[in-house]
Amino acid sequence: MTRTLVLDDVTKAFPTGTVALEEVSLSVSAGEFVSVVGPSGCGKSTLLRLASGLDEVSGGDVEVNATSTSYVFQEPTLLEWRSALRNVELVGELRGVPKLERRRRAREALDLVGLSGFEKQHPRQLSGGMRMRVSIARALVAEPDLALFDEPFGALDEITRLRMQTELQSLFALKSFAGLFITHSVSEAVYLSTRVVVMSGRPGRVVADIPVPWGYPRTPELRYEPEFGALVGEVSAALGEHS
Ligand SMILES: Nc1ncnc2c1ncn2[C@@H]1O[C@H](COP(=O)(O)OP(=O)(O)OP(=O)(O)O)[C@@H](O)[C@H]1O
Ligand SMILES: [Mg+2]
Known part of the structure:
Protein backbone atom coordinates (compact mmCIF):
# COMPACT_ATOMS: atom_id res chain seq x y z
CA MET A 1 0.00 0.00 0.00
CA THR A 2 1.35 3.45 -0.92
CA ARG A 3 2.12 5.57 2.07
CA THR A 4 0.81 8.82 0.66
CA LEU A 5 1.95 11.00 3.54
CA VAL A 6 4.78 10.19 5.93
CA LEU A 7 5.86 12.43 8.80
CA ASP A 8 8.99 11.03 10.36
CA ASP A 9 10.17 12.36 13.72
CA VAL A 10 8.94 15.85 12.87
CA THR A 11 9.72 18.79 15.12
CA LYS A 12 8.56 22.33 14.50
CA ALA A 13 9.91 25.29 16.44
CA PHE A 14 8.94 28.82 15.43
CA PRO A 15 11.40 31.74 15.50
CA THR A 16 9.41 33.07 18.49
CA GLY A 17 10.73 30.10 20.49
CA THR A 18 7.41 28.22 20.55
CA VAL A 19 7.92 24.52 20.00
CA ALA A 20 4.67 23.47 18.35
CA LEU A 21 5.46 19.84 17.52
CA GLU A 22 7.97 17.40 18.93
CA GLU A 23 9.00 14.08 17.39
CA VAL A 24 5.75 13.48 15.56
CA SER A 25 5.64 10.38 13.39
CA LEU A 26 2.52 9.64 11.43
CA SER A 27 1.65 8.14 8.08
CA VAL A 28 -1.50 8.08 5.98
CA SER A 29 -1.92 5.59 3.14
CA ALA A 30 -4.33 5.55 0.21
CA GLY A 31 -7.71 4.42 1.51
CA GLU A 32 -7.01 5.65 5.03
CA PHE A 33 -8.87 8.52 6.64
CA VAL A 34 -6.96 9.66 9.71
CA SER A 35 -8.33 12.21 12.15
CA VAL A 36 -6.17 14.14 14.57
CA VAL A 37 -7.62 15.38 17.86
CA GLY A 38 -5.75 17.34 20.49
CA PRO A 39 -6.08 20.35 22.78
CA SER A 40 -6.17 23.85 21.30
CA GLY A 41 -2.68 25.09 20.45
CA CYS A 42 -1.09 21.62 20.35
CA GLY A 43 0.07 22.07 16.76
CA LYS A 44 -2.67 20.49 14.64
CA SER A 45 -2.87 23.28 12.06
CA THR A 46 0.91 23.43 12.07
CA LEU A 47 0.98 19.69 11.30
CA LEU A 48 -1.33 20.22 8.33
CA ARG A 49 0.70 23.14 7.03
CA LEU A 50 3.83 20.99 7.15
CA ALA A 51 2.05 18.14 5.36
CA SER A 52 0.89 20.50 2.61
CA GLY A 53 4.27 22.14 2.15
CA LEU A 54 2.94 25.56 3.26
CA ASP A 55 5.58 25.54 6.01
CA GLU A 56 8.89 23.77 6.67
CA VAL A 57 9.91 21.39 9.45
CA SER A 58 12.66 22.27 11.95
CA GLY A 59 13.68 18.64 12.29
CA GLY A 60 12.68 15.28 10.82
CA ASP A 61 11.17 14.60 7.41
CA VAL A 62 7.93 14.99 5.52
CA GLU A 63 7.42 12.75 2.50
CA VAL A 64 4.44 13.18 0.19
CA ASN A 65 3.77 10.57 -2.48
CA ALA A 66 0.89 12.30 -4.22
CA THR A 67 0.44 13.92 -7.60
CA SER A 68 -2.33 16.10 -6.23
CA THR A 69 -3.03 17.42 -2.73
CA SER A 70 -6.06 19.43 -1.70
CA TYR A 71 -6.59 21.53 1.40
CA VAL A 72 -9.94 22.39 2.97
CA PHE A 73 -9.67 25.27 5.43
CA GLN A 74 -11.84 25.93 8.45
CA GLU A 75 -13.57 28.83 6.73
CA PRO A 76 -14.68 28.20 3.16
CA PRO A 144 -6.54 14.48 -4.93
CA ASP A 145 -4.44 11.56 -3.73
CA LEU A 146 -4.08 13.42 -0.46
CA ALA A 147 -6.88 15.50 1.08
CA LEU A 148 -6.13 17.69 4.09
CA PHE A 149 -8.95 19.13 6.21
CA ASP A 150 -8.46 21.68 9.00
CA GLU A 151 -11.61 21.62 11.15
CA PRO A 152 -13.86 22.21 8.16
CA PHE A 153 -17.11 21.74 10.13
CA GLY A 154 -16.15 23.79 13.18
CA ALA A 155 -18.37 26.73 12.32
CA LEU A 156 -21.47 24.73 11.41
CA ASP A 157 -24.55 24.08 13.53
CA GLU A 158 -24.88 20.56 14.93
CA ILE A 159 -27.46 19.25 12.45
CA THR A 160 -25.58 20.51 9.40
CA ARG A 161 -22.36 19.18 10.87
CA LEU A 162 -23.75 15.66 11.30
CA ARG A 163 -25.10 15.77 7.74
CA MET A 164 -21.74 16.93 6.39
CA GLN A 165 -19.99 14.10 8.25
CA THR A 166 -22.33 11.57 6.64
CA GLU A 167 -21.68 13.09 3.22
CA LEU A 168 -17.93 13.25 3.65
CA GLN A 169 -17.54 9.61 4.67
CA SER A 170 -19.70 8.48 1.76
CA LEU A 171 -17.53 10.55 -0.60
CA PHE A 172 -14.49 8.93 0.95
CA ALA A 173 -16.08 5.53 0.33
CA LEU A 174 -16.33 6.43 -3.37
CA LYS A 175 -13.00 8.18 -3.89
CA SER A 176 -10.71 6.50 -1.41
CA PHE A 177 -8.01 9.17 -1.22
CA ALA A 178 -5.64 9.43 1.73
CA GLY A 179 -7.35 11.79 4.19
CA LEU A 180 -5.96 13.75 7.12
CA PHE A 181 -8.68 15.51 9.11
CA ILE A 182 -8.27 17.85 12.06
CA THR A 183 -11.14 18.23 14.49
CA HIS A 184 -12.00 19.11 18.07
CA SER A 185 -14.88 16.68 18.08
CA VAL A 186 -14.05 13.16 19.23
CA SER A 187 -17.29 11.68 17.89
CA GLU A 188 -16.69 13.35 14.50
CA ALA A 189 -13.19 11.83 14.44
CA VAL A 190 -14.47 8.35 15.25
CA TYR A 191 -17.40 8.56 12.84
CA LEU A 192 -15.29 9.63 9.86
CA SER A 193 -12.04 7.77 10.29
CA THR A 194 -10.15 4.58 9.83
CA ARG A 195 -7.80 5.75 12.63
CA VAL A 196 -7.84 8.47 15.26
CA VAL A 197 -4.56 10.02 16.33
CA VAL A 198 -4.54 11.75 19.72
CA MET A 199 -2.04 14.51 20.42
CA SER A 200 -0.80 15.87 23.75
CA GLY A 201 -0.81 19.53 24.72
CA ARG A 202 2.03 21.70 23.37
CA PRO A 203 4.54 20.67 22.27
CA GLY A 204 2.26 18.31 20.39
CA ARG A 205 3.25 14.67 20.41
CA VAL A 206 1.32 11.62 19.26
CA VAL A 207 0.08 9.91 22.42
CA ALA A 208 -2.38 7.41 20.93
CA ASP A 209 -3.21 5.99 17.52
CA ILE A 210 -6.54 4.19 17.73
CA PRO A 211 -7.93 2.10 14.85
CA VAL A 212 -11.65 2.34 14.02
CA PRO A 213 -13.06 -1.01 12.89
CA TRP A 214 -16.07 -0.11 10.70
CA GLY A 215 -16.08 -0.12 6.91
CA TYR A 216 -17.69 2.47 4.60
CA PRO A 217 -20.18 3.79 3.85
CA ARG A 218 -21.34 4.24 7.44
CA THR A 219 -24.92 4.88 8.47
CA PRO A 220 -25.86 7.90 10.61
CA GLU A 221 -27.23 5.40 13.17
CA LEU A 222 -23.75 4.03 13.82
CA ARG A 223 -23.42 6.94 16.25
CA TYR A 224 -26.04 5.36 18.54
CA GLU A 225 -24.33 1.97 18.79
CA PRO A 226 -22.75 1.05 22.15
CA GLU A 227 -19.48 0.08 20.39
CA PHE A 228 -19.33 3.56 18.88
CA GLY A 229 -19.82 5.13 22.32
CA ALA A 230 -17.12 2.89 23.78
CA LEU A 231 -14.60 4.00 21.16
CA VAL A 232 -15.49 7.68 21.68
CA GLY A 233 -14.86 7.04 25.39
CA GLU A 234 -11.48 5.45 24.67
CA VAL A 235 -10.34 8.41 22.54
CA SER A 236 -11.68 10.92 25.09
CA ALA A 237 -9.80 9.15 27.88
CA ALA A 238 -6.52 9.30 25.91
CA LEU A 239 -7.17 12.98 25.26
CA GLY A 240 -7.94 13.66 28.92
CA GLU A 241 -4.81 11.93 30.16
CA HIS A 242 -2.47 14.05 28.07
CA SER A 243 -3.97 17.52 27.83
N1 LIG B 1 3.63 31.39 12.49
C1 LIG B 1 3.75 31.16 13.80
N2 LIG B 1 4.68 31.81 14.53
C2 LIG B 1 4.81 31.56 15.85
N3 LIG B 1 4.08 30.68 16.54
C3 LIG B 1 3.14 30.02 15.86
C4 LIG B 1 2.91 30.22 14.46
N4 LIG B 1 1.90 29.41 14.08
C5 LIG B 1 1.51 28.75 15.19
N5 LIG B 1 2.25 29.10 16.25
C6 LIG B 1 2.15 28.56 17.61
O1 LIG B 1 2.26 27.15 17.53
C7 LIG B 1 1.35 26.53 18.45
C8 LIG B 1 0.46 25.58 17.68
O2 LIG B 1 -0.42 26.32 16.85
P1 LIG B 1 -1.49 25.62 15.92
O3 LIG B 1 -2.21 26.68 15.19
O4 LIG B 1 -0.81 24.57 15.11
O5 LIG B 1 -2.41 24.92 17.01
P2 LIG B 1 -3.76 24.09 16.82
O6 LIG B 1 -3.56 22.76 17.48
O7 LIG B 1 -4.17 24.11 15.40
O8 LIG B 1 -4.80 24.93 17.70
P3 LIG B 1 -6.39 25.11 17.51
O9 LIG B 1 -7.00 23.80 17.92
O10 LIG B 1 -6.73 26.19 18.47
O11 LIG B 1 -6.66 25.46 16.07
C9 LIG B 1 0.62 27.67 19.15
O12 LIG B 1 1.25 27.90 20.39
C10 LIG B 1 0.80 28.85 18.25
O13 LIG B 1 0.88 30.04 18.99
MG1 LIG C 1 -5.80 24.95 14.33
Missing part, protein backbone atom coordinates in the same frame (compact mmCIF):
# COMPACT_ATOMS: atom_id res chain seq x y z
CA THR A 77 -12.30 30.21 0.98
CA LEU A 78 -14.52 30.88 -2.03
CA LEU A 79 -14.29 33.67 -4.57
CA GLU A 80 -17.31 35.92 -3.97
CA TRP A 81 -17.59 37.07 -7.57
CA ARG A 82 -17.78 33.55 -8.97
CA SER A 83 -20.79 31.25 -8.95
CA ALA A 84 -20.61 27.92 -7.08
CA LEU A 85 -19.96 26.15 -10.38
CA ARG A 86 -17.19 28.54 -11.40
CA ASN A 87 -15.58 28.26 -7.95
CA VAL A 88 -15.41 24.48 -8.36
CA GLU A 89 -14.18 24.88 -11.94
CA LEU A 90 -11.25 26.98 -10.84
CA VAL A 91 -8.85 24.08 -10.32
CA GLY A 92 -9.55 22.77 -13.83
CA GLU A 93 -9.06 26.25 -15.25
CA LEU A 94 -5.68 26.58 -13.56
CA ARG A 95 -4.70 23.18 -14.90
CA GLY A 96 -5.81 24.00 -18.44
CA VAL A 97 -8.62 21.42 -18.59
CA PRO A 98 -10.88 22.19 -21.60
CA LYS A 99 -14.02 24.15 -20.68
CA LEU A 100 -16.68 21.50 -21.39
CA GLU A 101 -14.74 18.83 -19.54
CA ARG A 102 -14.04 20.94 -16.47
CA ARG A 103 -17.65 22.11 -16.38
CA ARG A 104 -18.89 18.52 -16.52
CA ARG A 105 -16.58 17.52 -13.66
CA ALA A 106 -17.56 20.55 -11.58
CA ARG A 107 -21.28 19.75 -12.02
CA GLU A 108 -20.63 16.17 -11.01
CA ALA A 109 -18.72 17.28 -7.88
CA LEU A 110 -21.52 19.69 -6.89
CA ASP A 111 -24.03 16.90 -7.40
CA LEU A 112 -21.97 14.61 -5.12
CA VAL A 113 -22.16 17.15 -2.29
CA GLY A 114 -25.90 17.64 -2.81
CA LEU A 115 -25.78 21.02 -4.55
CA SER A 116 -27.40 20.25 -7.89
CA GLY A 117 -29.56 23.22 -8.79
CA PHE A 118 -27.32 25.70 -6.95
CA GLU A 119 -24.60 25.93 -9.63
CA LYS A 120 -25.38 29.53 -10.53
CA GLN A 121 -25.64 30.89 -6.98
CA HIS A 122 -22.85 33.05 -5.62
CA PRO A 123 -21.30 32.29 -2.20
CA ARG A 124 -23.27 35.05 -0.43
CA GLN A 125 -26.49 33.45 -1.69
CA LEU A 126 -25.63 30.14 0.00
CA SER A 127 -25.83 29.06 3.65
CA GLY A 128 -22.68 28.32 5.69
CA GLY A 129 -23.11 24.57 5.22
CA MET A 130 -23.63 24.99 1.48
CA ARG A 131 -20.51 27.16 1.17
CA MET A 132 -18.54 24.46 2.98
CA ARG A 133 -19.92 21.88 0.56
CA VAL A 134 -18.74 24.01 -2.38
CA SER A 135 -15.28 24.06 -0.76
CA ILE A 136 -15.32 20.29 -0.41
CA ALA A 137 -16.52 19.87 -4.01
CA ARG A 138 -13.69 22.13 -5.15
CA ALA A 139 -11.18 20.07 -3.15
CA LEU A 140 -12.44 16.74 -4.47
CA VAL A 141 -12.91 17.73 -8.12
CA ALA A 142 -9.13 17.82 -8.33
CA GLU A 143 -9.18 14.04 -7.67
